Amino acid sequence: MxxxxxxxxxxxxxxxxxxxxxxxxxxxxxxxVLDIGEDGKIAGIEILEASRHVNLEKIIPIKYEMSKDTR
Numbered sequence: 350m351x352x353x354x355x356x357x358x359x360x361x362x363x364x365x366x367x368x369x370x371x372x373x374x375x376x377x378x379x380x381x382v383l384d385i386g387e388d389g390k391i392a393g394i395e396i397l398e399a400s401r402h403v404n405l406e407k408i409i410p411i412k413y414e415m416s417k418d419t420r
Contacts, residue, residue: 350363350364350365351363351364351367352364354399359397359398359399359400360395360396360397360399361395361396361399361403362393362394362395362396363393363394363396364392364393365391365392365393365394366386366390366391366392366393368386368392370386370387370392371386371387372384372385372386372392372393373385379397380396380397380398380401380402381394381395381396381397382394382395382397383395
């Protein structure tokens with residue numbers, strides 16, 4: 350499992366299955382998109398406006414990455 354967070358776009362992506370495969374996107378709400386793998390299982394979860402929905406500190410001890418400001 351991989352958890353990535355982009356603080357510039359406020360997007361959180363949780364990758365559950367790292368296999369290379371064709372993915373179908375299924376929007377379940379305005380801010381949540383599921384990536385469905387070839388076997389019909391959830392391969393990833395994309396959360397838009399993540400700071401409104403998720404407290405990243407609660408995810409710990411799972412390590413997450415934040416993008417660095419390149420200004």
